[in-house]
Amino acid sequence: MGTEINRDFASLLDDLFVVSEPAEIAPAPTxxxxxxxxxxxxxxxxxxVAGETAAAGYREAGEELADEFVSLLDMVRAKAVADAVEAATGPAEPEAPEPPSIDPEAIAAELGLGEAKPADLAKLRRIFALANHPDRVAPHxxxxxxxxxQLANMMIDDAKRRAAKKKS
Incomplete structure (x- = not known):
């Protein structure tokens, strides 16, 4: 680097790049x-700079960015509307699953009464109650x-009576 006192910053940077770079890399352009x-x-x-010249420059730059700005503005507005709707109505809840069936045939199939042994009927009642008792489900x-x-208890009681009749 030289010892000149009145050097501009760009030439100082150029000298630094030339000194610090390996020989195989070309120096940065001045x-x-x-x-x-x-x-x-x-x-x-x-x-x-005349006001009209500056305004023309802004208009030219603005025309190039106008479409991008409008699309960004639309996205921001859509997000704001979605946030406002969510704030007013609460977060969107997923669709509730279909409630369990009250069809006696479906309950009998769920209990597995067809292949159940008489000794297993009490166990089936407990298992069904754990999953379906009114105190263990959502209020609705x-x-x-x-x-x-009630249907499950009635069917299990009938199965017990039939099993007792077969024994006697």
Whole structure:
């Protein structure tokens, strides 16, 4: 690096890159003019840009960005509307699963009464009650659970009576 006192920043950077880079890499290109001096001239007020010239430059740049801006604005508006709807109605709940059937044939199939042994009937009742007792289900399903439990108990009691008749 030289010992000159009045050097611009760009030439100092160029010298640093040349010194620190290996020989096989080409040095960075030099800047043909001093950007800092141009910026200083613009801020000093000695260079004046007509308002119409500046406005034309903004219009040209704006036309290129207008479509992108509009699409981004639409996305922001859609998100704001979705957030407002969610705030007003609460988060969207997933569809509730279909409630359990109260069809006696479906309950009998669920219990497995066809292949159950008389000794297993009490165990079937407990297992069914663990999954379907009205105290163990959601409040909106309690009435249905009560009907299911009544039907299951009735079918298990009938199966026990039939098994007792076969024994005697």
């Amino acid at each position: 800047i043909p003019f001093d950007y800092l001096a141009v910026a200083e001239e613009l801020h000093s007020g000695r260079i004046r 399903l309690r009435q249905r659970a009560m009907v299911r439990m």
